[in-house]
Amino acid sequence: MVASSSPDQASASTRSLLGLGFWVQGFRCFPWMAVNFFLKDALNVDPSTLQLLLNSANLPMIGKPLYGVVSDAVYISGQHRVPYIAIGALLQAVSWLVIAFLSQSNISIFSMSLYLLLSNLGASIAEVANDAIVAEKGKQTSTSAKNSQSPSSGELQSFVWMASSAGGVLGNLLGGIAINRFAPRSMFLVFGLLVAIQFFLTNTVHERSLKLPKSSSNVGIRKQLAELAAALRKPDIANSVTWLAASYAIIPALTGTMFFYQTEHLKINSSVLGISKVFGQAALLLWGVIYNRRLKSISPRKLISGIQVMMAVFMISDLLFVKGVYREMGVPNSVYVVAFSGLLEVMFFFKILPFTVLMAQVCPPGCEGSVMAFVMSAIALSLIVSGYLGVALASYIGITGDDFSGLPQALLIQALSTLLPLFLSSFIPDEVKTKPRRKE
Known part of the structure; x- marks a missing residue:
C-alpha cells in the first residue's frame, strides 16, 4: 500500500x-x-478451571483505556496508530510460537496462562489501534457530507x-477440521506464523496513507x-457504557460447563x-450486512433492547435442549448444537455493532482511541x-464434569438475569445528534 493524497487511495x-x-482478529478463534x-x-x-483460565486470560483486555490513551498521545516515528498494530501483532506472534515449540515437560497450567496473557495483551493493543482508526474515520465520513464518495455513517464499522x-x-x-487431524500445538504454530506475517505487512504501511484527522503529536498523556x-x-457516553457493561456482567456465563456437557x-x-x-x-457476518442495509435507522435503544430479549429467548431454548424436549421432537443433538x-x-456480540456506531457519533473529537478503548x-x-x-x-x-443435573436450573437463572437490564434501557440514547468535528 502506497501513501497518497487521493481520497480513493486513502480509503483503499x-x-x-x-x-x-x-480478519486476523476474527481468525483468533482458530488457536483458541x-x-x-x-x-x-x-x-x-x-469445567470450572477451564472457564477460570479462559476468562483470566482476558485480563489484559481491561487495560485497553491505558493503551488507548498511549496511542492517542504517544507518537512513534510520527505515527500513533499503525505502530501499535504492529506491536500487538509481534507480541501475539511471540506468544503463540513459544507455546508451539515448548517441550511437553515445560508446559503447565501456569506457563500456558502466562503465554495466553501475553497473546491477549498483544491482541488488545492491536484492537485498540484498529478501533481508534475506525472511530476517527467513521466520524470523519459521517460529518463530510460534501464528499459524495464518502461512505455513510456506520459503513466502515459494518x-x-x-x-x-x-x-x-x-x-x-x-x-x-484441524483439531481432529493435527496436534493443538500445530494450530498454535500456524496462527503464530500468520500474525508474524501481519506484523511484517503492517510495517509496510505509513499512517499518512490513511489520511487520518490531523492532531498534535505533543498532546501528552496527562492531557x-x-x-x-x-x-x-x-x-450519553457514561450512561450507555454503564448499561452495556452491566448487561454483560449480570449474566452468569456457562461456556465451560456447556463445552464439557x-x-x-x-x-x-x-x-x-x-x-x-x-x-x-456466518450469522455475525450476515448481521453486519443486515444492520448496514436495514437497521441503521432504528434507534439504538430499541435495537439493543431487542437483541437482549432474543438472547434470553435462546437461553430458554438451551434449557429445553438440556431437558431433552428437542430430542423427543426428533431433532438430533448435533443439529441443535450447530x-x-x-x-x-455470537448473539452476545450483536449489540456491539450498533453500540460502536453510537459511540462514534457521540465521542468528542481527539480522544476517539481512548473512548473506544x-x-x-x-x-x-x-x-x-x-x-x-x-x-x-x-x-x-x-455442576461438575460428570454431573449436569443442575444445568437446567442454571440456564433458567441465566435467562432471567439477561432480562434484568431491560428495566434500565432508558440509559441508552433514543436518538443521537451528531456534532461536527472541530477545526484544527
Whole structure:
C-alpha cells in the first residue's frame, strides 16, 4: 500500500489495513479452539478451571483505556496508530510460537496462562489501534457530507465487522477440521506464523496513507487522560457504557460447563462444534450486512433492547435442549448444537455493532482511541465478571464434569438475569445528534 493524497487511495489503504487487522482478529478463534481441547485433554482441567483460565486470560483486555490513551498521545516515528498494530501483532506472534515449540515437560497450567496473557495483551493493543482508526474515520465520513464518495455513517464499522466475522468463519471451519487431524500445538504454530506475517505487512504501511484527522503529536498523556475523563462525564457516553457493561456482567456465563456437557456428556464431535461456531460467525457476518442495509435507522435503544430479549429467548431454548424436549421432537443433538448453540454464542456480540456506531457519533473529537478503548475494556471486564459468576453459579448448584443435573436450573437463572437490564434501557440514547468535528 502506497501513501497518497487521493481520497480513493486513502480509503483503499484504510480498508486494506483494517480488513487484515480485523480478519486476523476474527481468525483468533482458530488457536483458541485448540486451547479448549488442549486444556481439557492434555492438562486435564475440569469445567470450572477451564472457564477460570479462559476468562483470566482476558485480563489484559481491561487495560485497553491505558493503551488507548498511549496511542492517542504517544507518537512513534510520527505515527500513533499503525505502530501499535504492529506491536500487538509481534507480541501475539511471540506468544503463540513459544507455546508451539515448548517441550511437553515445560508446559503447565501456569506457563500456558502466562503465554495466553501475553497473546491477549498483544491482541488488545492491536484492537485498540484498529478501533481508534475506525472511530476517527467513521466520524470523519459521517460529518463530510460534501464528499459524495464518502461512505455513510456506520459503513466502515459494518465493513470491519464483516471482515472480523469472515475471519471467524474461516477460523472456526478450519479449526473444527484441524483439531481432529493435527496436534493443538500445530494450530498454535500456524496462527503464530500468520500474525508474524501481519506484523511484517503492517510495517509496510505509513499512517499518512490513511489520511487520518490531523492532531498534535505533543498532546501528552496527562492531557489525554483529562480529555478521556471529560468525555466519560458526558451523560450519553457514561450512561450507555454503564448499561452495556452491566448487561454483560449480570449474566452468569456457562461456556465451560456447556463445552464439557457437549463434548463429554453428549459426545458431540469436535468437527460439529467447529461447524457450530462457523454457523455463528456466518450469522455475525450476515448481521453486519443486515444492520448496514436495514437497521441503521432504528434507534439504538430499541435495537439493543431487542437483541437482549432474543438472547434470553435462546437461553430458554438451551434449557429445553438440556431437558431433552428437542430430542423427543426428533431433532438430533448435533443439529441443535450447530443451529442454535452457535447462534446464541455470537448473539452476545450483536449489540456491539450498533453500540460502536453510537459511540462514534457521540465521542468528542481527539480522544476517539481512548473512548473506544474504554468501551472495549468495559465489555472485557464485564465478560470476565460474567465468567466468574458462571463458575460460582455452577459450583453453587453442584455442576461438575460428570454431573449436569443442575444445568437446567442454571440456564433458567441465566435467562432471567439477561432480562434484568431491560428495566434500565432508558440509559441508552433514543436518538443521537451528531456534532461536527472541530477545526484544527
